[in-house]
Amino acid sequence: MQLYVVRPKVDKSKKEPKTLYYGVPVTSGQVDADDLAAEISARCSLTPADVLATISALSDVMQDHLRIGNTVYLKGIGLFSVSASSPGYDTPKEVTPATVKAQRICFKADNIMRSFLEKMKYKFCERAKKKK
16 A cells, blocks of 8 residues: 655636645655565576576667667567757757757656556655755
8 A cells, every 4th residue: 555645736827816625645655676676586587696697688689779779669568769959059060969969767657557547546655844
């Protein structure tokens, strides 16, 4: 069960600002490649070392494909792509390879991955406020 806290946010889109309250998920921890390798290893015939080697190779191969402009689709996980942009220029000739910069790696979850969202349940979490 995912925990959440309530946070205020001021809506300034109307004539008079109004404070609205939103439920925001609380991160309850983080797993790393070693943790995932141990869990995956328990579900199949690979050793944790085999899984770690596979994750490392997957990262390298994905970078190679993204670098040359391919998207990478992993069934059950989703689609990875690179977004890029440049400053605006007055003429097309001013937009050169040196002006285009990769911005980020984009991820769009596969329907299989997204399907668990409908079943997620939340529980309220009282969190101590930070001292100033």
